[in-house]
Structure formats: structure tokens, C-alpha cells
Amino acid sequence: MDLPFAQKRFCNSFALDHIKMLSDHKDGSFGEAYGTLIKELRIHSRAIFVVGPDNKITYVESFPKFGSHPNYEAVLAAVTE
Numbered sequence: 001m002d003l004p005f006a007q008k009r010f011c012n013s014f015a016l017d018h019i020k021m022l023s024d025h026k027d028g029s030f031g032e033a034y035g036t037l038i039k040e041l042r043i044h045s046r047a048i049f050v051v052g053p054d055n056k057i058t059y060v061e062s063f064p065k066f067g068s069h070p071n072y073e074a075v076l077a078a079v080t081e
């Protein structure tokens with residue numbers, strides 16, 4: 001739900017120039033469709049979706065508790081497969 005300028009600032013802060021960021025701030029449709037939208041707070045729960053070159057989701061990890069972190073090794077393995 002971050003605004004595009006906030007996403008750009010985040011990417012610039014960490015030199016992430018090979019990541020495509022998308023924002024769901026307008027209508028929350030992604031969060032609604034993928035189960036990450038917390039309607040009463042108008043935010044998403046933290047989740048990671050890795051999408052392969054064929055546009056199919058190859059890895060999903062979601063975090064019901066705020067402050068949880070992903071299994072970074074599993075995410076990197078999914079990205080490099």
C-alpha cells in the first residue's frame with residue numbers, strides 16, 4: 001500500500017535497481033485478491049511473492065504477525081532457480 005514515491009525512495013536507499021515495484025495504494029485490489037489486505041487498517045500484511053519469467057508465482061510466504069521477517073535464504077533460492 002506504499003505510495004510509488006515511497007517505494008522509489010526505498011529502492012534508491014538500497015541501490016535496488018533491478019526490482020520492479022508495484023503499488024496497490026489506489027484500491028487494494030491486489031491485497032484483496034491475494035489475502036494480504038487488512039481492510040480496517042488499510043494496509044497489507046507482509047508477504048513475499050516470487051514470480052517467474054513465465055509470470056507464474058513460484059514462491060509465497062506470508063506473515064500474520066507484524067515485525068516478522070521472511071526466510072531470506074528460501075526467497076533467494078526461489079529467485080535464483
